[in-house]
Amino acid sequence: MDATTYDVIVIGAGPVGENVADRVVQGGLSAAIVERELVGGECSYWACMPTKALLRSAAALRAARQVPGAREAVTGDLDVAAVLHRRDSFASQWKDDGQVAWLEQVGIPLHRGQGRITSARTVEVTGDNAVKTTLTARHAVVIATGSGALVPDLAGLREAAPWTSREAVAATAVPRRLAIIGGGVVAAEMATAFAALGASVTMLARDGVLPLAEPFAGERVIESLRDAGVSVRLGAEAGSVQRDDDGTVHVTLTDGGQIEADELLVAVGRTPNTQDIGLDHVGLTPGAWLAVDDTMRVVGPDGAPIDDGWLYAAGDVNRRVLLTHQGKYQARAVGDVIVARAKGEAVEDGRWGRHAATADERAVPQVVFTEPEIASVGLTAAAAEAAGLRIRVIDYDLGAIAGAALHADGYRGDARMVVDEDRKVIVGFTLAGPDVAELLHAATIAVVGEVPLDRLWHAVPAYPTVSEVWLRLLEAYGR
């Protein structure tokens, strides 16, 4: 048994854990990180990066085919092997040498193994050959253990060895027939990717496609998936699953319908990686999401921080927002607040304060890399109304913008601005259209900055860009 003391111990070296540790060290404290799998976490090897690599080649091909002159130059089909090869390189061949080298460079010791809290400020790491190391934190322990795919209790499902996002993202071959349970972000992106790679895809979208986005987003994606040959079964619910000896998967729907596939992807959400991290030693429930205050200190059922506030949780595991960029934003706040508290400096945990992840509440940006791309920030109209805001919704046809028409023949898309009528600021913005991802940050700045509409008239979009939609939306709103 080895024992070591640091100022801060971070459990989980995903994008969030890495950033917490980095901020702590930049603030002058010492930090160690514990990782049981690959440094870089889900995002680097089985999520953000490889999924986008799987999608990108088909998107580039589609874009070229939408522009006469370029279209004629495209003579072949997607090269599936080359796409998978590029995906492998974006997953760093599932090796974390590069990330480990970075940890070494910035002075963050790595302890490989399963981390478990055993008592206040103490983490036991079980490494290879069951060797245990006890780490003690002078100031804080941060749980950044992320989440895993949720596999629902469906008759026969586990026995049928379904794909989760991990197997889909790391697939070495494209199945002839792929069935997908789910209609959320993973399901929509993977249906887009695998249809383009040549699979015959059936999507069982019980609750619709992208049901949390503006309705036009889901409608556009459904239309384009169907154009790509995907069978999108809205309202269809899997009742039971069985895999034959020959590998064929049979899905029986609750309405009695039957679907056959060669692989079945389950994409119905996530579950927190908290089953085996010692939560019971601090009075919390193993397997539960971790509730936190505005500076990401873990709170108990009474809403107060655990003990004297030594335990934090950031990223997916606290369920505030399951996105890498938002988790890293929390990580910056957490790392800095731990340093501030350790040094007795002022804690700025008020709204938009340095140590509070305020944007998590109502200013989260997200891009869904479907065809078309869906880029959104803040509240949808429905969410704003549910939050009791008095809103006005302005919609504009993106295809009518000169820059969009130039960008691609037959460009089709939508823009929606949700305005808080009492404050005359934008609280939500959604774009659906080819290549809209890079337009999103302007909207994020408008929402986070709470820029008054009057002032936005002075933010003149360059001509002829797709961003001219900003002017059109303002004109439609009126001055």
Ligand SMILES: Cc1cc2nc3c(=O)[nH]c(=O)nc-3n(C[C@H](O)[C@H](O)[C@H](O)COP(=O)(O)OP(=O)(O)OC[C@H]3O[C@@H](n4cnc5c(N)ncnc54)[C@H](O)[C@@H]3O)c2cc1C
């Ligand atoms: C298919 C897919 C695509 C996605 N695409 C995007 C995208 O395009 N953009 C985006 O913003 N988000 C995307 N996400 C979400 C994104 O992957 C997560 O929000 C992000 O990875 C969360 O980071 P994290 O550090 O909190 O957790 P993770 O990335 O899950 O990292 C947690 C780490 O902790 C380790 N760990 C867990 N328990 C222990 C333990 N007890 N001891 C030691 N180590 C432990 C794990 O091995 C892991 O390395 C996607 C998710 C999926 C599933």
Ligand SMILES: NC(=O)c1ccc[n+]([C@@H]2O[C@H](COP(=O)([O-])OP(=O)(O)OC[C@H]3O[C@@H](n4cnc5c(N)ncnc54)[C@H](O)[C@@H]3O)[C@@H](O)[C@H]2O)c1
């Ligand atoms: N581009 C991106 O930003 C990106 C890409 C992929 C994933 N992610 C993140 O990863 C997380 C996980 O994605 P996800 O798609 O797994 O979850 P999700 O929560 O986005 O979608 C899950 C969907 O499954 C449906 N569902 C739930 N139970 C079901 C059941 N038993 N049968 C059928 N449908 C059911 C839900 O209604 C929901 O629409 C998301 O929070 C997402 O933000 C982000």
